[in-house]
Amino acid sequence: MSKLCVIGTGYVGLVTGTCFADLGSEVHCMDIDASRIERLKQGIMPIYEPGLEQLVAQNVKSGRLHFTSDINEALEGADFAFIAVGTPSGEEGEADLQYVRVAAEAIADLVDHPIVVVNKSTVPVGTGDWVADIIRRRRGGKPLDFAVVSNPEFLREGSAINDFMDPDRVILGSLDRTAATKVAQLYLSLRCPIMITDLRTAEMIKYASNAFLATRISFINEIATICEELGADVGQVAEGMGLDKRIGRSFLDAGLGWGGSCFPKDVKALAHMAVIHGSNPQLLQAVMDINRNQRRRVLLRLRKALGGLDEKVIGILGLSFKPNTDDIREAPALELIRLLENEGAVIQAYDPQAMDNASKVLTKTHLVKTPYEVAAGADALVLATEWNEFKQLDFERVAQLMRGKLILDGRNQWDADRLRALGFTYYGIGRGNNGNGNGN
Numbered sequence: 001m002s003k004l005c006v007i008g009t010g011y012v013g014l015v016t017g018t019c020f021a022d023l024g025s026e027v028h029c030m031d032i033d034a035s036r037i038e039r040l041k042q043g044i045m046p047i048y049e050p051g052l053e054q055l056v057a058q059n060v061k062s063g064r065l066h067f068t069s070d071i072n073e074a075l076e077g078a079d080f081a082f083i084a085v086g087t088p089s090g091e092e093g094e095a096d097l098q099y100v101r102v103a104a105e106a107i108a109d110l111v112d113h114p115i116v117v118v119n120k121s122t123v124p125v126g127t128g129d130w131v132a133d134i135i136r137r138r139r140g141g142k143p144l145d146f147a148v149v150s151n152p153e154f155l156r157e158g159s160a161i162n163d164f165m166d167p168d169r170v171i172l173g174s175l176d177r178t179a180a181t182k183v184a185q186l187y188l189s190l191r192c193p194i195m196i197t198d199l200r201t202a203e204m205i206k207y208a209s210n211a212f213l214a215t216r217i218s219f220i221n222e223i224a225t226i227c228e229e230l231g232a233d234v235g236q237v238a239e240g241m242g243l244d245k246r247i248g249r250s251f252l253d254a255g256l257g258w259g260g261s262c263f264p265k266d267v268k269a270l271a272h273m274a275v276i277h278g279s280n281p282q283l284l285q286a287v288m289d290i291n292r293n294q295r296r297r298v299l300l301r302l303r304k305a306l307g308g309l310d311e312k313v314i315g316i317l318g319l320s321f322k323p324n325t326d327d328i329r330e331a332p333a334l335e336l337i338r339l340l341e342n343e344g345a346v347i348q349a350y351d352p353q354a355m356d357n358a359s360k361v362l363t364k365t366h367l368v369k370t371p372y373e374v375a376a377g378a379d380a381l382v383l384a385t386e387w388n389e390f391k392q393l394d395f396e397r398v399a400q401l402m403r404g405k406l407i408l409d410g411r412n413q414w415d416a417d418r419l420r421a422l423g424f425t426y427y428g429i430g431r432g433n434n435g436n437g438n439g440n
């Protein structure tokens, strides 16, 4: 049985560690946040992720999954040290590697047996070499049998366990093929394609993949804007495009744009990497600009439709950056709320899972307990995150509760005709004549 140490027990580390334990390894998940570890020991999850609580409980019970805030204990006898710490955006848009450095230094200081260091965090191209240098330098001539393997993670919050257990591919990059093969063994039972490449290529595959997905969303949002001007329906455009096997349907949903803990920081970091190495990443810049403008366009539409925003009551449905997660990092809803509050709007909002996280950052917003409380007395209602709970609202009741009749469907989820029949003024994103994106 392989022994794994996972450094960083956030979305990626906790899911990765738990799934590897489930696949039969002995896993020690470690985090510097001692309270997070204490709660995990009591079976309390630090994040909302469907199915995770049960899988953690099963694997703790089996004796294969352990939690600790003691890095020494976690690294003792470990064959693999997975680094899964955060790599947030720095001031210039670069990936901040301070947590990766601390993890690498701990490995250099505490390990004296052969070990494979696996970078799971999303890190700039060249970081694998940098981690190896840190370890070598820090050892100061004291030998250590180690290799660095890049193993970028592609799981999506909300379906993380399934994504881990049934991945489209596993990417492994290393200068040391034997080490990469050892990591590949951990994934063999998943029977998925495993690609082994060099370190820098593996690191770039992660950035290029996220940037491409973000590009698809910004592309369809640009098409949505043009649809609004020309009276076409972007939903059907995406469907028609998606039937082409070369294009496919995924990541072609027009709306408020992308957010979350990955796309914004990864596209920014890739653009930064490009600039500081002498390239001019024009496409990436446009992808980011279009995304930011999606929120501003909604602000503009609300301001116009309501004749100003000062003291207008606006209900926001959904705060997490996408459904099935409590993660609010760079959530479009939050950016929109800040823009609206800045112009004097009074916001009442609700999310099925993200209320605790939201209450820490939204100090002015009225956080309420149901979608109907969001609608009560509102001049406009905005769908910001397409949770299932919002798909089948009782709109007769919503109509009675609201003060105004304006609906802005930021995720194109609702039936425009039906809402209009109930007396609402409906705006979608790029829904042209059918969705009446122009309000014509």
Ligand SMILES: NC(=O)c1ccc[n+]([C@@H]2O[C@H](COP(=O)([O-])OP(=O)(O)OC[C@H]3O[C@@H](n4cnc5c(N)ncnc54)[C@H](O)[C@@H]3O)[C@@H](O)[C@H]2O)c1
Pocket: 007, 008, 009, 010, 011, 012, 013, 030, 031, 032, 033, 036, 084, 085, 086, 087, 099, 102, 103, 120, 121, 122, 123, 153, 154, 155, 156, 157, 261, 262
């Ligand atoms: N969240 C996702 O959906 C996702 C998907 C793919 C890749 N990634 C990448 O994975 C990495 C981790 O992301 P996340 O969302 O899990 O982050 P997170 O913020 O949820 O978790 C990071 C954890 O690392 C801990 N930590 C920081 N320094 C530490 C140290 N020295 N020792 C031990 N623990 C330490 C923090 O306390 C925190 O609990 C990032 O690079 C991210 O880009 C994230």
